[in-house]
Amino acid sequence: MMLYRGAFAVVDLTSIQSNIRNIRALLQPGTRLMVAVKANGYGHGATQVAHAVLSAGADALAVASLEEAIELREAGVNVSILVLGSVPWVAARVAQARRIDLTVSTDWAPILAEAVGCVGGLGRVLGLSKNDPPLGLHLKLDTGMSRLGFREMAEVTACGECIAKSESVRFAGLFTHLASADDPSSSTAETQLHTLSGLVSSLASVGLRPEVVHAANSAGIFRSTAFHLDMVRVGISAYGYPPSADVPPPVPLQPALSLYAFVTRVAHIPTGQPVGYGGTFVAPRSTRVATLPIGYADGYPRWLSNRGHVILHGQAAPVIGRVCMDQLMVDVTDIPSVQIGDCACLYGRYAPSEWTASRLWDAIEAGAGASGGSGAPRLVHFLDSYRQAAATAPVLSLDEVAQIGHTISYELMCALSPRIPRLYVE
Ligand SMILES: *Cc1c(COP(=O)(O)O)cnc(C)c1O
Numbered sequence: 129m130m131l132y133r134g135a136f137a138v139v140d141l142t143s144i145q146s147n148i149r150n151i152r153a154l155l156q157p158g159t160r161l162m163v164a165v166k167a168n169g170y171g172h173g174a175t176q177v178a179h180a181v182l183s184a185g186a187d188a189l190a191v192a193s194l195e196e197a198i199e200l201r202e203a204g205v206n207v208s209i210l211v212l213g214s215v216p217w218v219a220a221r222v223a224q225a226r227r228i229d230l231t232v233s234t235d236w237a238p239i240l241a242e243a244v245g246c247v248g249g250l251g252r253v254l255g256l257s258k259n260d261p262p263l264g265l266h267l268k269l270d271t272g273m274s275r276l277g278f279r280e281m282a283e284v285t286a287c288g289e290c291i292a293k294s295e296s297v298r299f300a301g302l303f304t305h306l307a308s309a310d311d312p313s314s315s316t317a318e319t320q321l322h323t324l325s326g327l328v329s330s331l332a333s334v335g336l337r338p339e340v341v342h343a344a345n346s347a348g349i350f351r352s353t354a355f356h357l358d359m360v361r362v363g364i365s366a367y368g369y370p371p372s373a374d375v376p377p378p379v380p381l382q383p384a385l386s387l388y389a390f391v392t393r394v395a396h397i398p399t400g401q402p403v404g405y406g407g408t409f410v411a412p413r414s415t416r417v418a419t420l421p422i423g424y425a426d427g428y429p430r431w432l433s434n435r436g437h438v439i440l441h442g443q444a445a446p447v448i449g450r451v452c453m454d455q456l457m458v459d460v461t462d463i464p465s466v467q468i469g470d471c472a473c474l475y476g477r478y479a480p481s482e483w484t485a486s487r488l489w490d491a492i493e494a495g496a497g498a499s500g501g502s503g504a505p506r507l508v509h510f511l512d513s514y515r516q517a518a519a520t521a522p523v524l525s526l527d528e529v530a531q532i533g534h535t536i537s538y539e540l541m542c543a544l545s546p547r548i549p550r551l552y553v554e
Pocket of ligand 1: 164166305345347363364365
C-alpha cells in the first residue's frame, strides 16, 4: 500500500456490517437481503464490501454490469449476483458459466420472439449449456421509473412464458424499481407497487411464478414493509446514509467512508493576496493558508471551491480559492495550532487527534521492516487509533457536503477516485 502522498480514505467495514444487521432487523425472517455493490461498492471497494456484508448476513449481491459481476466471481464471491442493468444476450452464455443472474428488459424482445418458434426455446437461441446450472433471469417491469423494463401485460406474459418453458434458464425473479420512494409527499411508490402486484397476479393466473418478486431500494425498505416482498435491494443505507434528507432512517446508520489528507504547507499571506487559479479568493485579512494534497482528480469536487470546508483539530477550515486537480487550500487563520503534517478530514469521521503524517510514515517504515515490504502490520496499529475514536468521533456528513453542490451523497461516494488508497477497518 503506497501512502506517501498523504491522502487516503478509511472504509469502516464494521460500520457497514452494523448497518446491514440493523436493516436486516426491519425485515421479516423470510425476506432476502440483496446488497447493491455496483460502482465499486459505491466507491468503498466492491469485493471488500461484498465479503463484509455476506458475513453480516446478506443473502445476495447486485451490480450494474456483467463486468462488475465477473470481478466479484474472480475475487471468490460465490453467492447469487444479479446484474441490474441491460446485458446483451450474446453474453448470456458467459453469465451462465459464472452463475450470474441477468435482467431481462425490452432489449431482449427480438431473442425472446425467436425463442418462441425454436425447439429448445430460449436456452437454445442463447447458446446455453445443459451441463451448467440454468441461467437465472429476472424479468424487469417498468411501473413508473421509465428507465428499463416491460410495460405491457401482454409482453410480460409472453416473456414469462418464454422463460418458464425454456430449458437451461430459470425464472429467477420479477422486479421493478421505485422512482420516488424517498419522497414522503408523493404516492408514486404506492402506485408502482399496485401495478407490480397486478402483473404478479396476472402471471400467477396463467401459472407463471417467478422465484422472487422484489421492488425496494433503501427508501422503499424504510417507507413501509409493504414494499419488502420476497427480497429487498439495499444500497446507500448499507454505506451508512439515508436515501434522502426527507427520510429519517428508522434504524441507526453509521457512515463507513471517511476521506483524509495531511497538511503539506502552512503560510501567512497578507490582506489582498489572491489564492489559487484565477485568484478567485482574495485574502480579506492577514490569513494563514494550509495546503492539502488532494483535489478534484481524487473525487473532491471542484464545485466546492470557495464553498466547502474541511475539519482540522475538530474545527471547520473553509476551502479558499479553486480546488485544483491534485491539491487545495484552506483557511486556518482561526485554528492557529495547525501545522504541516496535521490530518484534515474532508468528509466522514473527524481524524483521531494523534494522526499526523509522521506517525503514518513511521508506521509504514516500521511495517516495511517487519513484514518484508507490505507495511501492513503496523498500519493495523495506526488504524487502532481510528477504531478507538470512531464510536464517539463527530462526522462531517456527505449529505451536508453534497447539499452545497445540489447533489446527493451517492455521487460523492462514487466520485472517489482509484488514486485514493482505501484503508480497511474490519
Ligand atoms: C442502485 C439500485 C438499488 C439500490 O438503491 P439505493 O437507493 O442505493 O438503496 C436498488 N435497485 C436498483 C435497480 C438499483 O439500481
